[in-house]
Amino acid sequence: MNCIDLFAGFGGFSTGARMAGANVLWAANHWPDAVHWHSVNHPDTAHACQDLHQADWSQVPAHDLLLASPCCQGHSKARGKANGNPEHDASRSTAWAVVSAAEYHRPEFALVENVPEFVDWTLFPAWEAAMNALGYSLAPHVVDAADLGVPQNRVRLFIVASRSKAPLRLNLPKLDHVPASSFIDxxxxxxxxxxxxxxxxxxxxxxxxxxxxxxxxxxxxxxxxxxxxxxxxxxxxxxxxxxxxxxxxxxxxxxxSADENLAAMSFPAWIQRPNNHRLTVHMAGNAVAPLAAKHLIEAIKQAA
Structure with missing residues (x-):
């Protein structure tokens, strides 16, 4: 299965895809530091550092699975407009890049990660309708990463978009919880x-x-x-x-420590990181938990 990764950040989605045996052909983010470290850890992936509102999708390789983690701050209760986030509206608009990419390439599947409040967005019905118009059925999955073996309680929304008549409900495992003591030195x-x-x-x-x-x-x-x-x-x-x-x-x-933050996110030991604690913690906390992504992508592959 070939993938692309929008809003790739430090590479949690891409790392999970590799763990699931998928090929990450292309990845993009607007943050130069994130693109640099993503390219260090995924050297066989083509990279773009750009605002995806301005992306030329004709320059992006064809793929089977579109991975996307649009900015969540505008949707999060902790960081939304009511709490003084000045980029509230701009951050929410990043979700439209998913529609734009899907319109051009029409991959068989898309997997979109965000906070559960994403579905409460005033424009979510319009976003969903746009994906439906492209032939996608949407199946929202609210997942606690701890149930997928990540040593962290991290509740996130994963929307599975499939070019099928009925929404695709994934058969996800329910794994034993892994304690914090497993990664604390x-x-x-x-x-x-x-x-x-x-x-x-x-x-x-x-x-x-x-x-x-x-x-x-x-x-x-x-x-x-x-x-x-x-x-x-x-x-x-x-x-x-x-x-x-x-x-x-x-x-x-x-x-x-920075390394413990990465381990709590389930990044594997081979991941390289900046020699900067604050930057590493920021990138880790902004990422998709790789092990959760692995299980979701494996479930999509099984259903394909």
Whole structure:
């Protein structure tokens, strides 16, 4: 199966496609850093660094499966217009590039990833109608990546578009959950004392509550409204584009390392990354979980 990857970012969709035995022929993103690292990890893929609103689809190779992860910030409750995202409308409009690409190439399948709120978009009925007009039936799947073996609870919408009369419902596996402890290096990283000068009272409260519930070792969200920790024996919570999760071990704590963020996303060990913690975390949190993508694409291949 041959694929292209729109809004490819760091390459979660592309990596999952390779894990599923598919060929990623072409990938595009508007962010030069993301395109660079995608090309490092996928050297046999042709790359374009551009705004996909302006894409010339005649320059894109024919393919069986279109993968796309349009910008989700305009749809997310945390980053939408009501929360002061100035790029709200522009980010939502990226979804129309999927329609444009599908109109030109008419691949047998498209797999579109976004947050579940994507279907609440005022223009979603028009977007769906446009895909229907091109001959695609749409089957939305709301998937928690943890159910597909990713050591993270990450709920995302995957819309399967197929050139068929009836929507294609995928037969996805339901796998055992993988704990956060599977990727945490308890001996590595840069630790600091929990009881140090300047530590926020809210942080100390979370640590105390976490200890009471989970003992000396657990993870916790370092910001937000949470009041406690999270059992390291279950998947970690959603990885975001900035440092979020802290690891607590006895009287010391630290943030997840860049490599742990990638492992929490299920990126394989062979993936190369920038020597920059913040950039790696941003790219990881913006990606599709590769292992989830693998299982979805394998299910599409089985149904083809």
């Amino acid at each position: 308890w001996e590595g990283g840069r630790w600091s004392a929990i009881d140090k000068p300047g530590r926020a009272a809210a942080t100390l409260e979370r640590v105390a509550n976490g200890r009471a519930q989970y003992g000396d070792r657990f993870v916790m969200s370092y910001y937000g409204n949470t009041k406690s920790g999270r059992d390291a024996g279950r998947p970690i919570g959603t990885i975001t584009t900035r440092d979020r999760w802290a690891v607590v071990d006895g009287d010391r704590m630290r943030m997840l």
